[in-house]
Amino acid sequence: MIISTNWLSDYVAHGLSTNELSDHLTMCGLEVESVEAVGTDLTGVVIGHVIESGQHPNADRLSVCRVDLGSEEPVQIVCGAPNVAAGQKVAVATVGTTLQLPSRDNPDERVPVTMKKAKIRGEESFGMICAQDELGLGSDHSGILVLDDSASIGQPFGDYLSAKGSAVSDNAIDIAITPNRPDSISHLGIARDIAALTRTHVTMPALTLPENGGAISDAVSVSIEAPEVCSRYVGMLVKGVTVAESPDWMQQRLIAIGLRPRNNIVDITNYVMYECGQPLHAFDYDKVGGSKIIVRQTSAESVFTTLDSKEHTLPSGTLMICDGDREVAIAGVMGGENSEVTDSTANVLIESAYFDPSTIRRTAKALGLQTDASYRFERGIDTEGQAWAAARAAQLMVEQAGGTLVGGMVDCHPVQHEVRSVSVRANRVNSIVGTEIESSEMVRLLEAIGFIVETTQVSPPVWKVTIPSWRPDVEREIDVIEEVARLFGFDNIPEPTHSKLPNFTPGTDGVRLLRERARDVLSGAGFRETYTNSMLSQEVAEKFNSSLLPGGRFKGEVVQTLNPITTEMATLRPSMLPGLLKVIGHNQNHGQASIRLFEFGRVHTKRHTDRTMVGDYTETETLVVAGAGKWNEQGWYGDAREADLFDLKGVVNLVLSACGLSKATYSEAQSDDLTASAIDVKIGKRWIGVIIQVASEVASAYSLRSPAFVAELDWNAIAEMADGGLRTRFQAVSRFPIVERDIAVVVKRAQPAGPMLAAIQRAGQPLLKEALVFDLYEGEHVADDEKSIAFGLRFGADRTLRDKDVDKAVNKVLGALKHQFEARLR
Template sequence: MDISYRWLERYVHLEESPEALAEQLTMAGLEVDDVSPIGSDLEGVVVGEVMDVRDHPNADRLVLCDVDIGKDKPSQIACGAPNVAAGQKVPVATVGTTLYLPDRENPEERQAITIEKRSIRGESSRGMICAEDELGLSEDHGGIMVLDPDAEIGRPFAEYLADLDVQPEDAVIDIDLTPNRPDAASHIGVARDVAAINGRQLCRPEVNIPTAGGDAADQVSVDIQDPAGCERYVAMVVRDVEVKESPLWLKRRLSAIGLRPRNNVVDITNFVLHEVGQPLHAFDLNTIADNRIVVRSSEGEETFTTLDDKERTLPDGTLLICDAEEPVAVAGVMGGAESEVSDETTDVLIESAYFDPSTIRKTAKALSLQTDSSYRFERGVDRDGQLWAAARAAELIAELAGGTIVPGCVDAHPTPSETRTATLRLDRLTSVLGVNISREDAINHLESVGFVVSDDGGTLNCEIPTWRPDVSIEEDLIEEVARLYGYNAIPEPARVPIPNVTPGQRPVETLRRQVRTLLKGRGFREIYTNSMLRTERAEQFAITPGRDAPVSVVETQNPISQEMAALRPRLLPGALQVMQYNRNHGQKALRLFETGHVFRRAEGDEEPIVEGFSEHEALLLAMTGPHSPGGWDTDVRPSDYFDLKGIVEMLLDDLHLNDVSMTPHDGEASNNHVEPTIHRLDVHAGDRFLGTLSQVNPSVTEDVDLEDAVFVAELNLEALVDAAAPNARTDYEPVSRFPVVERDLAVLVADAQSVGPMLDTIRTAGQPLLKDIDVFDVYRGEGVGRDEKSVAFTLRFGADRTLTDAEVDTKIDAAVKELARSFGAELRE
């Protein structure tokens, strides 16, 4: 948000430079991103009078002007402006003057140019007749600037501007306004903080506030049919206006903060918006059917042409400003092309309203249209500022457009706002800030920014001003006192107690670090995604690991945007978004992992930390694309289910989890819900559920333009901590000096028999001599029964001595017997 330094000093006396003021504002909570000087002192620019204009003999588009600048004789100046004429008073940059002119290739940039005596097409030119943009006063380059006829010839142009309340030098302060400070989205709002910080007086313009009713209420009616969306609507009427160019001071104020002046009526509404923070809209009253305003919500999909001449389809529930026949504006966002103020307008209806922030936010988001008005309505404007702003605009229109204010106004206020209060305990203030702020100072700080304070012993009862929707509790009051007292003024403590105990790392942090190390070593990249999603997106992924029916999604009460309206029920949607981004940028082989909290509403007899809500820290592994790049001698192999299964097995083994099993999931998802994953394996450590391995449903990957299959493991990190062996260590074991004995073992088993349980059986039977075991062959075919298969194992035995054949044979026999007993296996000769 841009604030003009010169405009700001209209409301508070400024002794600080723009840079020093920026530092003050930053330390008071209004972070300044940048301070940009604009304009110059215009030294060397004087008032001149064009005495004569004649064609340039060698240039069709130039003329030669004799200009009186108060010297002994006129100066000849070449000029190409289409509006130059004899008898005009004009600003003239004399020889030696430095101007900051727009760059021809990039008009937004300016370059220093010193005016010199030059020969232009064979004719001498001594000086330059200037346009407004060349003087840094606006962006208008339609012609030279024509001054008042009574301007004094030879007078410094800066003095002429000062009489018009225009300062050529200015600085724009760019404030990175946080959403909780809508009160500072205006010059008066910022001036209020500046006055409070420096102990100065806030100078707010005096305005005659009309009484509701009168002739205005007889001439215009307002019907609020959606009081939840529009709590207040003020309408005033100014008749017999002359729509024309705005005076220089007004154009200068708007140009300084990047607004393009249009006409005096529209410029005044923009001026008041940036002055006090209340958006206004001016309608051509003669285009309002029956002089009637109706505030309603749209039904179904309606179309509407906005001021930018674009026809927009409005979503159902859009708040509209209508006349007796049709919509004339999208409330709080933009007016309509049919009712805008034009050069033919004579009667103006001023709208000043309070619209519900969430309603305006949804509309602006749906239309992808953010304006200065919606920016403020979304954050919450002053609930009681509508009448002042309307009256201020009406007086300025009457002054600058020659109009007449119709007495009275319409003030439709179906839901008057209630006075909000909060209390501040002085001992609590001292405890939190660590510094003793006196009662008098605390009261002065709060009253300086609009709080009405009554002293009740050790407690301050504070009436919260209507322009501060962000203040509601005691901690907010403490923050107000602290920022106005000055964070830099709070001294550092002389000493800080240090506990006599070395803090240990929580088990979950130790496990998280171990998991990161293991996965990074396997080529996985860690990602961090937003814990908030669109509600529809969160509900799409509401079937979480270990459940067959959707969980209840946790929605936020006051979402900043629709994109952050709900908390994520699982990590998967964020990972898919990251995969989509990388895939669109040419990355095909992706191995990602993330740890983070997931949320849902509590169910049954759960006893969560926060009543009604359940959350835990989850671990997600995701894999897609080629497993390894191809070469001249190898083909590209896509990643598959077993690649990820192997990574998970390695991870769980390194975490020393006991009795781990992975079994196919036999549950069924809700019939009215598309499950995000398929082919699911449930992972358990004993009776404890750890998570799942699965493939993302192709219908889901298609939505995010992922061509290859995506495989994910979603584990409960907290459950892993509980299941991990508490004292497990990885110890170094030197290479044995004694030989290893290898034996091959082949058995016949049923074709449907899984090999994994057979491996576990052989390991148990071969202990403690069996060191390693591998499957080196699975055979089906000649010599093996139709429903059988041959599985061949390599067993490696070893010890801290040389083994005998009898010892190894004993272990082999034990393994064969256990395989026969458990799986009906027969030793294959």
């Protein structure tokens, strides 16, 4: 909400500069978002008396004037206005004054101009006698502004204007209002806090409150059929108004706070709302059928046209204001076109009511219509403020629109709001806030913002604190404690020099610590970490909800949001793959030849599983690792090499062994339309992820310029199995030499190496410590349907191995290869 500093000064003489004021506001919980100077700064403009005015010797259209500015010597000023004459009182911009003058090229634009001592066609001139537009007071440039006799010579022009009730220099302070402070959505509300902080008081506009009943009773009747959602409805009637523009001062204030002036009646309802926080509505009394107001909820869906000429479909149960015949306003939201004030309105019925916050909020939400009124009602207005606001509006209408007040008021008040009080312990305040505030100071702070404090126990002090009607948010002791803390100033709360900590056991493993470990391993291995969006289009999400991948394995539906921003982001990712593919495409498109990426994140599926924490949804954390393009760059030492599936396999092994999982097995999986090839990764019998080459159609859909290889691993499964270091046990390191032997065997071409390696490891026990594949050969010296595989074997034991021990183990290995794979020594 925007407030005007001039307006605020009507209610509180705070004596603060604008900067100090905004600091006070921010530090008491009314966060200032911006401060903007509005209007023209008239510092340096003073009232002068034209003593003489004569023809300029060198210019027909100019006059040379002697002007008394209240200082010792009158000054000479050259003036170009046709109406300047001796004896006039005028506004003079003295030397050094900066005014925002209309630009010569574009009169709507203003440029700063600083007055200097000048020689105009040979005559000295000390300042400028101003026209209306030059002072920012209007658009008149036909001549200088001639002031009335109330102007006194030498007086600052700004003071003269303020004395006349109009000010052109103002500051608009934009305040972020938190939902717990409905009392502060008005100038008077903010004045209350500022008065408390500056130890002064709020001055309310003088006003006489009418009695219930009176002459108006014959003209208007009000009945509330839904007292549970409308506890009070006050009506007042002003007859014989002339609808016209509001006076300048009111227009200036409304403009300063960002409102557009409309006419004096509507402006007054807005003005009073921004003054005290009570939303008002003005009906054209002659359009209110049967002189009746009925407040009731609709019993069926209906259509209603609001005063902005928009048609709304109202759900059944909407709270409406009706006359004898029809609906005339959506309660608390907006009036109807059928009863609004127009230029021809003569008689105005003022509505000032209390509507239930939740009801107004639901209506405003359902209609997608938030107004200044609904904003205040849904937060909770002053429960006792209706009569004052109605009377204030009526007073202004009488003053500014020439109306006549019909005596009395209609005050239909079926439900009285109870006066609330809470018990507050002074010690509790200090024990929550961590302070040693004196109880007398607490009382002073609370009373400064309208709380009534009565002592119910002297020592330690306990009070009955009565809550003012404008603070619906304060219900409990803690709410009162917050008020004390807020006004005491959070910055004044001392920081302790020591702290006590509860004992706690730092974690040793689990999803998170393993994740951090894998992050270090992967970034150390040349991979770059990404963070991608969790939201995809439904189409993409469904495409990647593949049973080959960790998310899709649950065979659930994709998870959709009910209110997406766009269809492109309507569904939660079932896999991290599409996010990574997009990143690969982006980077290849920007000239990156070598791409290695990884990301940790959650994937979502709609299916109840043993991992489900909420509803029927399953969230799985996955690690995705991707490689595309050059794995090695061309260098002076060697050739470039493209990434392939085995690079990914190596990286997966690296990550798993960093998690203490060294016994992964890999087997070919049935590929689907996402994948050109796929390898399942398992630990024992448990599936933990997949390594794939992305199908070329998918790669081209993401504009990839090279094949992409991706592993997606079920991090929850890995974390469950991983050894966080707790199970690691030292094994004695052998002090005896290792014996290496190489063997090369010939097998059928189709024979995979993996099972052979596994068989070697089994057969070589207990001496075989390590076995690896160091060469693959097909071609000359090997039959067409065969290949040669060379294995390197390393043997060791807790003694020096003799040749015959090793020979025996090698023979066992060869025997196993021959027996199981028909392998023969090459």
